Amino acid sequence: MAKHLIADLYGCGEIIDNSQAIIDAAHKAIEYVGAEIVEECVHVFEPIGTTYFAVISTSHFSVHTWPEYGYAAIDIFSCTDGVVDGIAEKLKELFEAKEIKIQILERSINDAP
C-alpha cells in the first residue's frame, strides 16, 4: 500500500518568500525520508510564490507556497509502505512553521480496493 502524505503548513517564516531556501528545505526533507531525487523542476510565480516538484525514487515530493498567507502545501507520495517517523516535526522545523496539519492517504497500487 502506497502512502500519500498531505501537509499544510501555516505561519511559515521568511523561507516562504525565498525560492532557493525552499529548494534547500525540500532537499533536506527528501533526504530525511530516505528518497533520492530523480528529476526536479521549480517555478517561481510573479509577483510571489514558488512551486517545487521532485520525481523521487519512491514517487514524488511537491511544495507550493503562498507567501501572502505564510502558507506552504507539501505532498509526499511514496510507493513504499511506511511514513517516516517525525516527518511532521521535520517539515515544521524546515519551513519554520507555527502550525502543521497532516493527512495521510492510502493508495492501493496493485489492486483496486
Added chain:
Amino acid sequence: MAKHLIADLYGCGEIIDNSQAIIDAAHKAIEYVGAEIVEECVHVFEPIGTTYFAVISTSHFSVHTWPEYGYAAIDIFSCTDGVVDGIAEKLKELFEAKEIKIQILERSINDAP
C-alpha cells in the same frame, strides 16, 4: 478553500505503457479542468513507468503510472474552490481505465483550520 483531487485508476489500457500518450491525456485533462500549463516535466523510468508533472495556473497536475499493474495515480491540486463536474468519467475515459477511485481533500490556504 483549495481542493486536492486524488484519483487511483485501475485496469488502464495500452496508454499506460506509452509516455507520449500519457502526456497527451494529461494535456486533455488539464484543458478539461480549465487550467493552463505553466511548466511541465516528464520522467520515464527504466524499464517501465512514467511520471508527468505540470505546474498549472491553479497549482499542479501529476500522473504516475505502474504499467505492470495497469495502475495510474493522478493528482489535481487546485487553489480554486470547485472540482470540475465529470472529472472522474473524463479521467477514466482518457486513461482507458476499468475502475477509478476518487478522494477529494480540502486544503485551507489562507487560514489554519
